[in-house]
Amino acid sequence: MSMKKFSERSHEIPPKASVVLASNLEEEVFSEKFNGDVIKRFFSYVKPYKRQLIPALIAVIIFTITSISIPLIIKNVFDSTLSGDNNNTNLLYLFVAGFFVAIIFNFISNYLQEILVGRVAEHILFDMRTAMYEHLQSVSLSFMDKTESGKLMSRLQGDVAALQEFLHTAVFAIGDFVLIVGIIITMLWLDFRLGLLTMVVIPALLLIRIIWIPFARSAFLKARITSSIVSGALAENINGVRAVQGMTREYVNYDLFDLRAKENLRAALKASRIGVIMLPTVDSLSGIARGIVVIVGGIFVLNGEIETGVMVAFVLFIQRFFDPIRALTMHYSVLQRAMASGERIFEVIDVPVEMKDKENSIIMDDLDPSIEFNNVTFGYLPNQPILKNINFKIKPGETIALVGPTGSGKTSTTALVHRFYEIWEGEIKIGGVNIKDIKLQSLGNNVSMVLQEPFLFSGSILENIIYSTKNISFQKVVDAAKAVGVHDYIMELPDKYDTQLEQRGENLSIGQRQLISFARAIVRDSKIIILDEATANIDSYTEMQIQNALKVLLEGRTAMVIAHRLATIRGADKIIVLQNGEIIEQDTHENLIKNKGLYYSLSSLNYSSFDDIPNHIIQKITNSTSGT
Amino acid sequence: MIVKNQTISARPLKNNDSFKVFTRIIKMSFKYKWKLFFGISAIFLSTGFSLYIPLLLGNAVDAANNLLSSNSGEVSTxxxxxxxLYFICFLLLISSIGRGTFSMIHVYFGESIGQHIGYELRMMYYEKLQRLSFSYHAGVHTGDLITRGILDVEGIRMFVQTAILRVIFLTSLIGTGTFLMITTNPVLGVISLSFVPFVAWKATTARLKLRSNWYALQDKLSVLTKTMDENLGGIRVVRAFSAEEFEMKKYQVISDEALKLSNEQVSIRSQSISQISTAFFISMGIVLLVGGRQxxxxxxxxxxxxxxLAFMSILLDPVRQIGLMINGFARGSASGGRLFAILDLEPNIHDEDGSKDVKVNKGSLEFRNVSFTYEGDNHETIHNVSFKINPGETLGIVGPPGSGKSTIAHLIPRFYDPSGGPILIDDIDIRNFTLESLRHAVCVVEQDTFMFTASIEHNIAYGNPWAPDDRVEKSTHHAQLAEYIERLPEKYKTLVGERGVSLSGGQRQRLSIARSVMMDPNIIIFDDSTAAIDAGTERKIREELKSLTSKTTTIIISHRLSSLMHANKILFLNRGRIVESGSHNELLELKGQYQDLYNLQNKARGKI
Structure with a gap:
């Protein structure tokens, strides 16, 4: 390949290129760092499954008892039948029979503990994901504005998957833990001194772990961060693949991605090295414990202080005792990842919900569709108001057009009617009622919004037009499609209304998507409509259709339109001219022209849209108009 | 332009295909010969020590017991x-440390091979996705591709890391155990291993069930991803329609289906785990009975x-882990199947054999009876299109939506290959150029511009990252974007993209123009890329570019006639065919569709 490899060029000037940002931007969004106890939080998700967990716990205990009783039976076989001269065959049969009974209990309890705990674990995982997702449906839009959906997706899927791995091992871990406790008790009961001596290794193990944990934690954290960077880079490249191919960035990106992937590889290997160190540690300690049993136990047997069976049981128990500890050690990375993932999940759930329905909030159906802004001030960032002291009133059935240069606050004004954001000062009333007193759900049912960039979901065209509106007949959908003039086009498609849309409706042109989003609003049939007219991105043919559709859409409704096209602006009952978050003028088209203010000056510039007028020109005009 | 949804190619594999998946993964791990060698050697050593430990313990019991039963009471004995006992204790300590050390080595090398293979797969996947053509990407959901790149790579990695070496470990453990037990006592040995055939049978059937379950589950999770991704992307629509409940229901349906599959998985796993341990215990019980009598x-x-019995109890934990391993195998083959399905795709657009890095000299462009049909579509999007542009000339293309304008633009850099008729640059069929050199020579300024999460500077220099700083500034100046950038707080270092400053449609298009100018193309195609830029600014950009592109062949696709009226030649396209062509004035004189459009636009733009 002709383009030089990145590595070959690294000695030259550094490229203006990166595949993904390495800095940990994510932390900024979740500024309120989660500080509660992850495990405690986790248990609140376990609680609803108390009923299933009680039998599960019983199963775990039975399982543990049978697991312990198996070596005990073997011990008794040795004590009563094999050592010394009492060759009692019947007793042997009896013990073997007991052994098989224990196995049956072991089997049933093993199955039950696996299935009960396993299912509860799956339910918990799904609950947590649902909790996150549901929460995201109600957090403020200002939070969503700041957050990449990809990053949220990695929490919704990646972190839940990491927890799943943990819960799978947790099923074993719960049993193992009970087992360890059971073995400790049994060993102490069999022979207190020998039992106690065997336990001396435990404090040593704990001490080593305490020293080891900080190192392990930082290594595993590094591995996790580098891995999420790699995932981010992959996701971005998939989303932007057309740009990548169009500009032949494949080789550069490959090399840059390689750097990130290698970084992740190194971090993962380092974490793994730190992780496996615990293996010889645990094994050496278990060797010491065995040694103690052999020497002390052996001497006790020699001195006749204990029976051979006790020593045999100890030998078997030691094995059973260290296996789970060993397994837990090997699963440390899983545990680490689970804790980190749990934290990231709870961070999402802890994002505060700013907007809630008040008690006794009103259902809006009977209100008349008038809109009123009284001294409204609002901004996204503290001390940086986007809208200042906005006052206007729209009577039922009226259409007003919002015009003004980019950044003048038009979109914010419309977003506030739907209570996407909370205002700082003043009040917004619909039908004379403050929107804060109206039930959010009913606000949504009565105020339709058509966004500038039409967003369609995957699914059929029919599903997209109906969307969430209830009780809509097919005929109504067809009527809506006819009204906006997209019906004929739909009928030409292979599957007509059942034609499946691709991701974001990309198999339709922007204009067609726009028309379908109009149809979606018409089907909703609400009294108030808010419309952000698309900028000039549409061809003349569709534009004509859209103009006609617009008339149908606005007919008989109270409408607030962010208007770009002259036809739309002139068709409005009233025009509100915004600049820098303030209303400069509001009146009818004719009067505004007569007044020769900002509107007049901007109109006479003959730009296709006010958004396009360069700032310096606007500045000049405002200076001159405010001067006069 | 309806492209039918392509079904994603990874379907549940047949059994021998799943075998192929395994051999393929195993072959990949053979690349790490030394790691594999040390890992396997370490496994044998740690197995040896693991088995030596019960031997020592048995000796210890005998040492303590024999003496007691011999009852001679002599001090020396x-x-x-x-x-x-002291000696046994010493040996026990040594073997425990040995077991731990060699376990460490084998676990580490296992993980290391897994991580390396994970890295390799990630790079292969990344490379493949970059090369797959537009027609492939149009048919798949990005969420699905991302899921595969993250979760399925992880699935294979876990399989390599835990399953491959563990199989060898378990086989060697059980094998050595078998040998030892049978040589010690053939009858007891055979009895104690009677559980093995059952485990083998159970493992196979459970693995098959689990694998198809993993497939179904992974697919369901992809749908779930898609649903959530769309919800978050379209959150404003969701809020505007107060459709939160509706969206939750939609999600809940899929989530419940996925949960059902997960629950099935739990029950398959629970059954196999409990049955396998029980089989083991049954053999142990028989050993106890027969051994006791002996x-x-x-x-x-x-x-x-x-x-x-100690030999047997050493096998207990590995036997329990067989259950986990079966799951690893099932997941490994499902993930492998899903990932390899993509790695094995041959991009349908690639360098032809013997294609040379031919430099585009002048940049004349010719379409000779070019036709094109989108995959899954049954009628031609463009039909028998022929035209020729000389270097430095400008061609305008206009026509109603769906007439095939953008398709023409996408055929030139070979984003798609035409189904009929050659496209020639400098009289050479474009399939004779390498893709890389072709795409360097041909630049399409797209209508929708993708912003990468990076600084403005990096975004502009995207196609030419080694360009000096002043090149970037010059390009933004040409594209009439410099003034805006200068006013940003961090100027060229300002972050754009999903998390950065959001640019308006017009600004994005201007950035896209700056990007293309950076690449110095011989042929530049504006695919409706000035639609969001006002006429005045567009005129300025055109003037700025005039000097730069005097030798560049230019194609302007637009529905705004003022954008292309100046072209040397204009094609009017309808339903994939050229219906009118000529200069602006010639076309007006034809009094055909072009003139109709011209009149329509003049009326719409009526003066105040």
Whole structure:
């Protein structure tokens, strides 16, 4: 390949290129760092499954008892039948029979503990994901504005998957833990001194772990961060693949991605090295414990202080005792990842919900569709108001057009009617009622919004037009499609209304998507409509259709339109001219022209849209108009 | 332009295909010969030590017991036994440390191979996705591709890391155990291993069930991803329609289906795990019965039986882990199948054999009876299109939506290959150029511009990252974007993209123009890329570019006639065919569709 490899060029000037940002931007969004106890939080998700967990716990205990009783039976076989001269065959049969009974209990309890705990674990995982997702449906839009959906997706899927791995091992871990406790008790009961001596290794193990944990934690954290960077880079490249191919960035990106992937590889290997160190540690300690049993136990047997069976049981128990500890050690990375993932999940759930329905909030159906802004001030960032002291009133059935240069606050004004954001000062009333007193759900049912960039979901065209509106007949959908003039086009498609849309409706042109989003609003049939007219991105043919559709859409409704096209602006009952978050003028088209203010000056510039007028020109005009 | 949804190619594999997946993964790990060698050697050593430990413990019991039963009471014998015990204790310590150390080595090399293979797969996947053509990407959901790149790579990695070496470990453990037990006592040995065939059978059937379950689950999770991704992307629509409940219901349906599959998986796993352990215990019970009788008859010592049972209990944990391993195998083959399905795709657009890095000299462009049909579509999007542009000339293309304008633009850099008729640059069929050199020579300024999460500077220099700083500034100046950038707080270092400053449609298009100018193309195609830029600014950009592109062949696709009226030649496209062509004035004189459009636009733009 002709383009030089990145590595070959690294000695030259550094490229203006990166595949993904390495800095940990994510932390900024979740500024309120989660500080509660992850495990405690986790248990609140376990609680609803108390009923299933009680039998599960019983199963775990039975399982543990049978697991312990198996070596005990073997011990008794040795004590009563094999050592010394009492060759009692019947007793042997009896013990073997007991052994098989224990196995049956072991089997049933093993199955039950696996299935009960396993299912509860799956339910918990799904609950947590649902909790996150549901929460995201109600957090403020200002939070969503700041957050990449990809990053949220990695929490919704990646972190839940990491927890799943943990819960799978947790099923074993719960049993193992009970087992360890059971073995400790049994060993102490069999022979207190020998039992106690065997336990001396435990404090040593704990001490080593305490020293080891900080190192392990930082290594595993590094591995996790580098891995999420790699995932981010992959996701971005998939989303932007057309740009990548169009500009032949494949080789550069490959090399840059390689750097990130290698970084992740190194971090993962380092974490793994730190992780496996615990293996010889645990094994050496278990060797010491065995040694103690052999020497002390052996001497006790020699001195006749204990029976051979006790020593045999100890030998078997030691094995059973260290296996789970060993397994837990090997699963440390899983545990680490689970804790980190749990934290990231709870961070999402802890994002505060700013907007809630008040008690006794009103259902809006009977209100008349008038809109009123009284001294409204609002901004996204503290001390940086986007809208200042906005006052206007729209009577039922009226259409007003919002015009003004980019950044003048038009979109914010419309977003506030739907209570996407909370205002700082003043009040917004619909039908004379403050929107804060109206039930959010009913606000949504009565105020339709058509966004500038039409967003369609995957699914059929029919599903997209109906969307969430209830009780809509097919005929109504067809009527809506006819009204906006997209019906004929739909009928030409292979599957007509059942034609499946691709991701974001990309198999339709922007204009067609726009028309379908109009149809979606018409089907909703609400009294108030808010419309952000698309900028000039549409061809003349569709534009004509859209103009006609617009008339149908606005007919008989109270409408607030962010208007770009002259036809739309002139068709409005009233025009509100915004600049820098303030209303400069509001009146009818004719009067505004007569007044020769900002509107007049901007109109006479003959730009296709006010958004396009360069700032310096606007500045000049405002200076001159405010001067006069 | 309806492209039918392509079904994603990874379907559940047949059994021998799944075998192929395994051999393929295993072959990949053979690349790490030394790691594999050390890993496997370490496995054998740690297995040896693991088996030596119960042997020692049995000896210890015998040492303690024999003395007691011999009951001779001589001091020297007690001391002998004690010394024996000390020696056994020493050996136990050594073997425990040995077992731990070699386990460490084998686990580490296992993880290392897994991580390396994970890295390799990630790079292969990344490379493949970059090369797959537009027609492939149009048919798949990005969420699905991302899921595969993250979760399925992880699935294979876990399989390599835990399953491959563990299989060898378990086989060697059980194999050595078998050997030892059978040589110690053939009858007991056979009995104690009677659980193995059952485990083997159970493992196979459970793995098959689990694998198809993993497939179904992974697919369901992809749908879930898609649903959530769309919800978050379209959150404003969701809020505007107060459709939160509706969206939750939609999500809940899929989530519940996925949960059902997960629950099935739990029950398959629970069954196999509990049955496998029970099979093991049953053999143990029989050993106890038969062994007990042998001890009674005096044919073996109690120590020997202890040793036997200890051998067996060493196998208990690995046997329990077989359950987990089965799951790893099932997941590995499902993930492998899903990932390899993509890695094995041959991009339908690639360098032809013997394609040379031909430099585009002048940049004349010719379409000779070019036709094109989108995959899954049954009628031609463009039909028999022929035209020729000389270097430095400008061609305008206009026509109603769906007439095939953008398709023409996408054929030139070979984003798609035409189904009929060659496209020639400098009289050479474009399929004779390498893709890389072709796409360097041909630049399409797209209508929708993708912003990468990076600084403005990096975004502009995207196609030419080694360009000096002043090139970037010059390009933004040409594209009439410099003034805006200068006013940003961090100027060229300002972050754009999903998390950065959001640019308006017009600004994005201007950035896209700056990007293309950076690449110095011989042929530049504006695919409706000035639609969001006002006429005045567009005129300025055109003037700025005039000097730069005097030798560049330019194609302007637009629905705004003012954008292309100046072109040397204009094509009017309808339903994929050229219906009118000529200069602006010639076309007006034809009094055809072009003139109709011209009149329509003049009316719409009526003066105030």
């Amino acid at each position: 007690i001391n002998d036994s004690k010394n024996q 001890v009674m008859s005096g044919s073996i010592t109690p120590g020997e039986l202890t040793q036997f």
